Amino acid sequence: MSAAPSSPSVGGPLSKRTRGAILHLSIFACSVMLVLAAARWYDRSDRLLRLERTEYQAGIPDISAGTYLGSRGTSLAYNAFAYDWDHVVDAARKADVLFLGNSRAVYGFRPQYFQPWLDKIGLRGFNMAFFGGGGFAPLYVIRKFDLHPKMVVINDDGFFLLRDTAWGKAARTEGPWRAFKDYYSKTARWLVQKRLHQIVPPLRAFTGRRSLVVYRSIRDGAPIFAFGESEGKPMTRLPPDEPSRAMRELVDQSLPIVRAGSKKFLEEMDRRGILVVLTAIQDNGEFAGYYLAKALNEENRRIYVHAMLPNLMGQAGSHMDAWSSKRLMDDLMPKILALPQVQALARKPAGTRP
Amino acid sequence: MNFASLEFGVFFLVVLVIRLFYRQSGSRVFVSILVLLSLVFYGWEEPSYVFLILLSTVIDFFAALAIEKYRSSPRTRRAIVTISCVANLGLLGFFKYTGFFVQNLSTVLPLEPGIATALRGIVLPIGISFYTFQSMSYTIDVYRGEKPTRSFLDFIFYISFFPQLVAGPIVRAHNFLYQIHRVRSIRLVVWLEGFRLMILGFFLKLVVADNIGYALSGINLQSVGIWDYAVQPDGPSTLAWYAIILFPAQIFCDFAGYTNIARGLAYLLGFRLPINFNAPYLAGSFSEFWHRWHITLSTWLRDYLYIPLGGNRISKGRTLVNVMAVMLLGGLWHGAGWTFIVWGAIHGTGLVVERAAGIARVTERWLAARLGWFLVVQAVVLFAWIFFRSSRFAEAGVLITNAARLDFPHIEIADYPNLQAALIVIWAVPLLHLRALLREAGGRPFRETRIEQAIVSGFLLIATLSFYGEGGEFIYFQF
Numbered sequence: 001m002s003a004a005p006s007s008p009s010v011g012g013p014l015s016k017r018t019r020g021a022i023l024h025l026s027i028f029a030c031s032v033m034l035v036l037a038a039a040r041w042y043d044r045s046d047r048l049l050r051l052e053r054t055e056y057q058a059g060i061p062d063i064s065a066g067t068y069l070g071s072r073g074t075s076l077a078y079n080a081f082a083y084d085w086d087h088v089v090d091a092a093r094k095a096d097v098l099f100l101g102n103s104r105a106v107y108g109f110r111p112q113y114f115q116p117w118l119d120k121i122g123l124r125g126f127n128m129a130f131f132g133g134g135g136f137a138p139l140y141v142i143r144k145f146d147l148h149p150k151m152v153v154i155n156d157d158g159f160f161l162l163r164d165t166a167w168g169k170a171a172r173t174e175g176p177w178r179a180f181k182d183y184y185s186k187t188a189r190w191l192v193q194k195r196l197h198q199i200v201p202p203l204r205a206f207t208g209r210r211s212l213v214v215y216r217s218i219r220d221g222a223p224i225f226a227f228g229e230s231e232g233k234p235m236t237r238l239p240p241d242e243p244s245r246a247m248r249e250l251v252d253q254s255l256p257i258v259r260a261g262s263k264k265f266l267e268e269m270d271r272r273g274i275l276v277v278l279t280a281i282q283d284n285g286e287f288a289g290y291y292l293a294k295a296l297n298e299e300n301r302r303i304y305v306h307a308m309l310p311n312l313m314g315q316a317g318s319h320m321d322a323w324s325s326k327r328l329m330d331d332l333m334p335k336i337l338a339l340p341q342v343q344a345l346a347r348k349p350a351g352t353r354p
Numbered sequence: 355m356n357f358a359s360l361e362f363g364v365f366f367l368v369v370l371v372i373r374l375f376y377r378q379s380g381s382r383v384f385v386s387i388l389v390l391l392s393l394v395f396y397g398w399e400e401p402s403y404v405f406l407i408l409l410s411t412v413i414d415f416f417a418a419l420a421i422e423k424y425r426s427s428p429r430t431r432r433a434i435v436t437i438s439c440v441a442n443l444g445l446l447g448f449f450k451y452t453g454f455f456v457q458n459l460s461t462v463l464p465l466e467p468g469i470a471t472a473l474r475g476i477v478l479p480i481g482i483s484f485y486t487f488q489s490m491s492y493t494i495d496v497y498r499g500e501k502p503t504r505s506f507l508d509f510i511f512y513i514s515f516f517p518q519l520v521a522g523p524i525v526r527a528h529n530f531l532y533q534i535h536r537v538r539s540i541r542l543v544v545w546l547e548g549f550r551l552m553i554l555g556f557f558l559k560l561v562v563a564d565n566i567g568y569a570l571s572g573i574n575l576q577s578v579g580i581w582d583y584a585v586q587p588d589g590p591s592t593l594a595w596y597a598i599i600l601f602p603a604q605i606f607c608d609f610a611g612y613t614n615i616a617r618g619l620a621y622l623l624g625f626r627l628p629i630n631f632n633a634p635y636l637a638g639s640f641s642e643f644w645h646r647w648h649i650t651l652s653t654w655l656r657d658y659l660y661i662p663l664g665g666n667r668i669s670k671g672r673t674l675v676n677v678m679a680v681m682l683l684g685g686l687w688h689g690a691g692w693t694f695i696v697w698g699a700i701h702g703t704g705l706v707v708e709r710a711a712g713i714a715r716v717t718e719r720w721l722a723a724r725l726g727w728f729l730v731v732q733a734v735v736l737f738a739w740i741f742f743r744s745s746r747f748a749e750a751g752v753l754i755t756n757a758a759r760l761d762f763p764h765i766e767i768a769d770y771p772n773l774q775a776a777l778i779v780i781w782a783v784p785l786l787h788l789r790a791l792l793r794e795a796g797g798r799p800f801r802e803t804r805i806e807q808a809i810v811s812g813f814l815l816i817a818t819l820s821f822y823g824e825g826g827e828f829i830y831f832q833f
Contacts, residue, residue, distance in 0.1 A: 021542035024804045031812025177401075181361070189360045200819040204565065204775055 036199065081141045087218040089145050095126035096345075098147070099221075100138050101155030101281075105129035107319040108155065108281045111220035113326045117333035121346035127221030129155065131214075139265055142272075150345045151275040153336065157289030160261035160296065161254070225315075235312040235320060239287035251291050258296050266300065275341055279307045281328060283318045303339060307332045355398040357615050358560055365395065366619075373623055377540050385511050385534060388623070392516035396481070403479040406445065407514060413441045414489040415509045418502035421493070435497040442486045449478050454690035481520030483687055487654055489513055492527040494658055500528060508534050515625070517616040521609070523630040523650040530625070538624030548621030550811050555614030557814040562779045563608035564823025566600050569776035580770055584756060585749045592765050594757035600776060602739045603783045606634065609648070633790035635735070635783070638728040639714065640704035643735060651687070655680050674710060678702040693741045693750065700738040704731065772823070779821065 081088060092098065097118060099109040106129045118125050126149075130137050141147065193202075215224040243251065269276050278297060280290040290308070297304045309331055312324035320328065336342055355362050369391060376384040397404040417438035424430040492512070496502045503509050512530050513519075572579040583589055584597040613630040620627045630649050637643035644652040660680045666673040678699075685698020708714070717724040737754075744750035767773050 017543045018541070020804050021546050024546050024808045025542070027805050027808035028812045031809045032816060035813060035816040178399075181398075185360055192360060196819060200816060203820040204822065 081137075081145070091219055091221070092126050092128055092141070093145060093147055094124065095128075096123040096150045097125040098142075098149045098152045099125060099127045099129055099155075100152055101129040101159055102157055103129070103131045104157060104281055104283060104318055104320070105155035106131060106214075106216075106221075106223050107315060107321075108325055108328055109153070110322065110325040110329070111217070111222040113329035114333055115220065117329065117337060121337060121342070123150065123346065125220065127216075127223075129221075139268060142268070148272055149274055151277060151342065152269065153277045153279065155281050156278045156293035156296070157280055157283060158258075158292065159289075160258040160265060233314045235282050235314045235318065235324070236310065238308050238310055239290050243287075243291045247286060247288065247291055250288060251295050254288075254292055255295060258292060259299070262296055262300060266302070275345060276302055277336055277339070277342075278302055278304045279332060281307050282309065282312050282320060282324075285318060303341065305332060305335045305339075307335075355395045357612065358556070358564070361398065365391070369619075370622065374540070378537050382507065385507060388516075389507065389511050389514060392511075392514040392519060395516040396514065396519055399480065400477075406449075406479055406482065407485055408510075410442060410445060410486055410489050411510050411513045414438055414493045414513075415506055417493050418496040418509075419504070421496050422502050431497055435493055438493040439490060442490045446482055446486045449482055451686075451690045484522050484524055485513055485519060487651075488524050488526075491524070491654060491658060495527060503527075503531055515620075517619040517623075517625075518627055521612050521616075522648075523613055523616065523628050524654050525627060525650070529628065533625050536624075540624075544621055544624075548618040550807060551614045551618030551621065553618075553811050553815050553818065555611045555616075555618060557818045558607040558611030558614065558782070560611075560818050560822040562782045563604050563611055565772060565779045565821070566604040566607070566776045566823075568772040568823050569770065570597065570600050570604060572771065580773060581743065583770070585744070585752050587752055589752070589756045590761060590763050590765060591757055591759050592762045593770075594753050596773070597753060598736055598740060598757060600780065601743045602635070602736055603780050605739065605742075606631070606783060633787045633794075635732060636787050636791055636794075637731060637735075638717065638724055640701060640708050640731055640734075641714075643731065644701075644705075651684070655684055659683065670710075674706045677705045677709065681705060688742070691745070693744050693747065696747075697738050697742040700734060700741065704734055775821070775823070 081092075099105060099114070101109070106127065109127050109129060111125060111127055114125050128138065128141070213226040215226055216222065217224060266276060278293060280287075280293045283289055293304070307328060309324075309327055312327065313321045314324075315321040355365060369388075372384070372387055372391075376387075393404050393407075396407060417434050420434045421431050424434070492502075492509075503512075508531055511534060512525070512527055515525075515530070518525055568579065570579045570581045572582070580593055580600065581597050584593040610631040613627075617627045617629075628650055632646045632649065634643055634647035637646050660676055663676045663679060664672055665676060681698045681702030682695055683698070685694045685696070685701075688694045688697070713727055717727050740750050740753055741747075744753065767777065
């Protein structure tokens with residue numbers, strides 16, 4: 001290993017060490033170029049390495065196209081709010097109905113299917129569900145930007161757990177500086193990756209499962225799938241009327257936590273005069289969220305609309321596809337619109353909002 | 355600021371341009387600029403933390419000068435060094451151990467819930483364990499007779515030098531201060547060595563540690579990884595064993611990767627930082643493990659804790675007690691939790707058994723004994739990592755139970771995020787150790803020539819750009 005230099009370099013012909021170093025550098029450059037050349041050659045002869053099969057082809061969000069980056073396994077969507085991204089906040093502020101929940105709600109409550117129903121009573125909706133669950137983020141966003149929708153429709157699938165998800169934690173602890181850094185550094189990173197992988201193939205993208213790249217519409221929060229999520233699985237199961245013993249124990253354990261979370265959230269909604277409509281949509285698992293929501297609502301006595309449908313189709317895991325979302329909305333929205341409290345909201349002029 | 359981030363890429367380019375501008379570095383301007391950049395580097399995540407490091411620096415700088423001034427008065431000197439140590443340990447204790455203390459206290463003594471929550475919520479400033487130890491060692495060295503520096507600029511540079519600021523290596527003042535004002539011209543061989551170390555470091559961190567980290571813990575707090583499945587009651591042994599094997603590789607590559615990047619950066623700036631890792635999983639004894647793993651911490655603990663406690667000078671029994679005490683505190687240094695203390699206790703027990711039973715005498719004589727003890731040591735090291743990684747004893751217990759059941763149902767590797775990539779990149783760890791083994795044995799083929807080094811670096815660079823994982827924080831930032 002070379003020692004750190006202790007004397008200034010001397011002029012004249014190159015020393016033996018410097019010549020060795022130049023050789024080192026040349027060989028290094030040749031190795032790099034050789035590997036790159038081999039990769040490009042392989043790229044031409046085999047489709048395996050073609051760039052368009054990787055997530056980087058999805059690019060970065062194009063604001064002019066009316067979208068923002070929803071999820072790439074990151075908290076960008078949260079930071080779009082935290083950094084006060086005007087477009088997103090404006091759309092959320094103008095909405096009469098906010099749809100809240102976890103990623104299942106992002107996929108299930110698709111604006112193209114709920115908005116035609118809302119149009120019937122002259123309301124405008126916005127899907128403000130977050131990937132990774134609710135946690136503190138929705139409550140934080142509603143308070144921070146002083147949102148006053150007329151109604152919130154919540155996929156109560158652990159929504160009131162108010163647990164420390166990455167977003168929830170960030171919502172409570174991140175200041176503008178951190179949110180700014182996080183948002184722009186992640187966007188810049190992706191831009192660099194996209195350019196980089198036009199030269200060096202992203203080999204890791206070919207191991208395991210593909211990443212997911214989802215944009216969200218600035219206008220209504222609709223998910224737009226830029227990459228990934230192509231293997232659908234049927235979501236055939238429905239929750240049994242009575243939960244298993246293990247599930248009941250789990251619900252009993254979780255109740256005190258959600259009780260506190262729901263109290264905090266519902267009090268804020270009541271204070272703002274926002275109508276709360278609860279539901280729980282398909283999760284293709286053990287339906288823990290569904291049973292928990294039911295048990296909690298036996299205490300809270302809020303409006304709860306049953307929305308479990310048989311034979312839906314998953315886009316990936318427990319995320320339903322567009323066809324299933326349409327079926328869900330066609331089932332759920334008429335039930336919501338039929339509620340007298342919602343009918344009353346429809347008659348309420350927009351100017352009456354606080 | 356994280357080395358594995360785009361911000362650091364920009365920061366690094368700025369530093370390189372400045373270094374090229376100050377080719378004959380050693381001037382006060384160059385040092386001042388580096389101090390400023392180091393503080394930006396440190397305060398990037400949380401600007402207010404800069405005040406903490408300044409506080410620690412000011413205390414020790416003036417404490418050292420005061421010790422020098424009262425050199426002839428042992429009582430005053432002792433009082434000053436005590437104040438310095440209390441202040442440093444107080445800072446460390448407040449930020450790192452208050453939550454732990456309150457959590458344990460609240461189990462026996464009811465505390466006002468608001469106060470308990472606030473105290474538990476104290477955020478640990480990154481790197482505080484490293485720079486307080488570094489700062490403290492300076493004052494203690496001056497107390498022991500070394501000359502203090504009279505330049506505050508030099509001292510703050512020593513403490514805040516950004517390559518080693520947040521995760522070591524822990525540098526001693528006498529190994530660093532003399533380097534500051536040497537005239538250092540830019541030499542190609544030194545720069546190549548610097549870049550070579552950085553490429554190796556980034557490969558270990560971004561390719562090996564990050565890919566394994568993704569498989570083990572998921573990409574962020576919302577997702578789950580092998581570890582989460584492995585600590586589920588009645589989970590399959592296959593996953594438990596994957597977790598047991600993957601974590602030691604991750605932590606080694608994460609930390610050794612950081613150290614290599616730090617050393618490479620220091621070379622580019624014209625400084626030398628000490629080696630911190632030397633193929634730890636080749637260690638044939640517990641004592642050797644600590645000569646190969648986090649070397650600067652183990653020598654720090656030896657010089658400033660073990661020897662002041664009496665070392666091996668008092669009695670055999672006292673030596674064993676000292677060893678155990680040092681390892682328990684070493685465990686606690688890593689994190690405020692009982693699992694870290696148990697991790698230290700396991701290593702302490704290994705060292706005590708090794709010394710008490712005189713195992714070195716046996717292993718020196720017989721190859722079979724050496725091989726046998728090597729396997730025991732490495733098995734215990736792997737076992738100890740389970741506690742290091744677990745957040746609770748129950749978690750470690752479930753993992754050990756699952757692993758001990760030895761049922762190996764078939765699992766579909768593709769079902770677990772990034773496991774496939776992790777099982778590819780983990781081979782870098784045995785290869786790195788094999789290379790070290792052959793080098794130590796004097797094997798010619800693995801003492802690379804310059805050309806071989808260049809080829810390897812070229813491949814590592816491409817591998818890094820092509821196979822990097824999702825960049826996470828360095829594990830040791832949290833300590």
